[in-house]
Amino acid sequence: MNMSEPLIRIEGISKKFTGRDGTETTVFENLHFSVDPGEFVCLIGHSGCGKTTILNVLSGLDQTSSGYVFVGGREVSGPSLDRAVIFQSHALMPWLTVMGNIAFAVSSRWPEWGKDKVRAHCQQYIDLVNLTGSEKKRPAELSGGMKQRVGIARALSIQPKMLLMDEPFSALDALTRGVLQEEVLRICAETRQTVFMITHDVDEAILLADKIVLMTNGPYAKIAEIVVNTMPRSRTRHDLHKHPHYYRIRNHLIDFLVDRSKAFAGDSASHDPRHPPLVTPGLDPAEAAALPVAGKPLVAVK
Numbered sequence: 001m002n003m004s005e006p007l008i009r010i011e012g013i014s015k016k017f018t019g020r021d022g023t024e025t026t027v028f029e030n031l032h033f034s035v036d037p038g039e040f041v042c043l044i045g046h047s048g049c050g051k052t053t054i055l056n057v058l059s060g061l062d063q064t065s066s067g068y069v070f071v072g073g074r075e076v077s078g079p080s081l082d083r084a085v086i087f088q089s090h091a092l093m094p095w096l097t098v099m100g101n102i103a104f105a106v107s108s109r110w111p112e113w114g115k116d117k118v119r120a121h122c123q124q125y126i127d128l129v130n131l132t133g134s135e136k137k138r139p140a141e142l143s144g145g146m147k148q149r150v151g152i153a154r155a156l157s158i159q160p161k162m163l164l165m166d167e168p169f170s171a172l173d174a175l176t177r178g179v180l181q182e183e184v185l186r187i188c189a190e191t192r193q194t195v196f197m198i199t200h201d202v203d204e205a206i207l208l209a210d211k212i213v214l215m216t217n218g219p220y221a222k223i224a225e226i227v228v229n230t231m232p233r234s235r236t237r238h239d240l241h242k243h244p245h246y247y248r249i250r251n252h253l254i255d256f257l258v259d260r261s262k263a264f265a266g267d268s269a270s271h272d273p274r275h276p277p278l279v280t281p282g283l284d285p286a287e288a289a290a291l292p293v294a295g296k297p298l299v300a301v302k
Contacts, residue, residue, distance in 0.1 A: 005073070006034035007161060007194050008058065012274075013067030015053050027053060028221040030273040031067070033213055035162075038192045042205040044253065045215030046261060051198045055166050058196060059085050072161055081109050084155035086168045090147035092139045092154075098126065099135040102154045109158040125153040128187060145176035149183070156187065165197040169204070178237050181207055189233065202253045206231070207240055213276075214256050216264045223276045224264045227252065230282035245282025252281035 014029040027050040035041045043051050056062035057069055060079040069076040071083060092101050102122040107113065113121070126135060129149040139147055148168055155163055169177040181204060188195060188208075199205050205212045212227040230245050240246055 007037045007039075007072060008035040008196065009068075009070040010034065010054075010058075011068045011070070013054075013057065013064040013069060015050055015057075016065040026220050027218050028215070031223055032274045033223055033226065033276060035194060035196055037194055039210050040188060040195045040197070040208055041211050041213060042197050042199050042209035043213045043215065044199060044202070044205055044257070045221065046217050046257070049215045049218040049221035051215065052166055055085075055164050055196065055198055058162070059083050059164050061085075081158050082161045084158055084160035084163050086148075086151050086155050086163070086165045088167050088170055090139065090144075090151045092147060092150055094139050097136050097138055098131060098142070098150050099123075101139075101150055102126065102157050105154045106157050122153075122157060125157040128156065128190075129153045129183060143176070144172050145180055148172065148180060152180075152184070152187070156191065156193065161194065163193050163195045165195060167198050167200065170200070177204075182237060184208060185236075202250060202257070203240070205253070206246065206249055207235060207237060211278075212253065214253070214261070216261050222264075222273060224256065224261065225277045225279045228278055228280045230280055248281040252279070 010031055010033050013031050015027045017025050017027065019025065027048075031054070043054065045051055053062060057064055058071070058076065060076050060083065071080075093104065096104065099119065099122055102125060103118050106118050106121055110118075123135070126132060129152050131146065131149050131153065134142065134146065139150075142150070151168070169180055172180065184195075185208060187193070195208075197208065206229060209229055210233075211229065214224045214227060216222050216224050227249065229249065231240075231243050231249070235243065
C-alpha cells in the first residue's frame with residue numbers, strides 16, 4: 001500500500017436497526033473519515049451514537065446498512081488478522097496461561113511456525129508490555145491491569161495493520177489506567193502502530209491521539225468535526241497540563257460534549273458530511289495554515 005494513502009477509509013456508512021415492533025432506528029448516517037498509517041485516532045461521543053458499532057464494522061464483526069469501509073485499499077468483508085481488537089474486558093481464555101493466550105493468536109497467524117519460534121515471538125511481546133516473569137500465570141492469577149496487558153500483547157503479537165481498541169481501560173482504577181495509557185504511548189512510539197480507539201475520557205484522548213473524531217448525539221449521529229491534537233507526541237500524563245495548547249483543546253472537547261454536540265445534531269443542514277472540518281483549538285489561523293495536512297482546510301479555534 002502507498003504510505004501516502006489512508007490505511008482506513010470510511011465512505012458514507014450508515015447503520016439502521018429494526019426493533020421488535022418493526023420500527024426502524026438510524027443510529028448514525030453518512031459518515032466519512034480516514035486514518036493514515038501510523039496515526040492514533042480516538043472517537044468520542046455520547047452513549048447511543050454508535051461508537052462501538054463503528055469499531056465492530058472496522059473489525060468485520062458487524063456490517064453497515066449502507067456505505068463502504070476500506071482497509072489497506074480492500075473493502076472490509078469480515079474479520080481479518082490484519083485488524084486486531086482489544087475489548088473493554090480482557091477476553092482471555094481462562095484455562096490458558098499468559099504465554100498460551102498469546103501463542104494461540106500467534107499460531108493462528110503463522111500456522112507453519114514451530115513451537116520454539118512461536119514461544120520466542122510471544123516472549124518479545126510479553127517483554128514489551130512488561131509482563132516478564134508472568135508467562136506461566138493464568139488469568140485468575142492476574143490483576144485487571146495485567147490482564148489488559150496480556151490483551152495488548154496478544155493483539156500486537158500478530159503484527160496487525162490496524163489496532164482497534166474499545167475503551168480498553170474504562171474498567172480499571174485511575175492509577176492502573178494511567179500506567180497503561182503511558183505503556184500504550186511508549187509501544188506505539190516504538191512500533192508506529194496504527195490505532196483507532198473509542199473513549200469517553202477527554203484527557204485520555206488528548207494524551208494518546210493525533211486526531212480526535214467528535215460525533216453528535218444519536219439517533220442520526222454524524223461526525224461534527226475532527227480535532228487535530230497540536231501537542232507534541234512526546235507528551236506524558238505528568239506534563240500534559242503544562243503545555244499551552246492543553247486547556248484550549250480540552251475546553252473545546254468538553255464544550256462540544258456538553259453543548260455543541262446537541263446543537264450540531266439539530267442544525268447540520270449546511271455541513272458537508274464528506275468533508276468533516278479539521279479543527280486546531282491550540283493554534284491561531286496562521287499557525288493552522290502552516291500545518292502539513294495536504295488538501296484539507298484547517299479551522300483554528302482560539
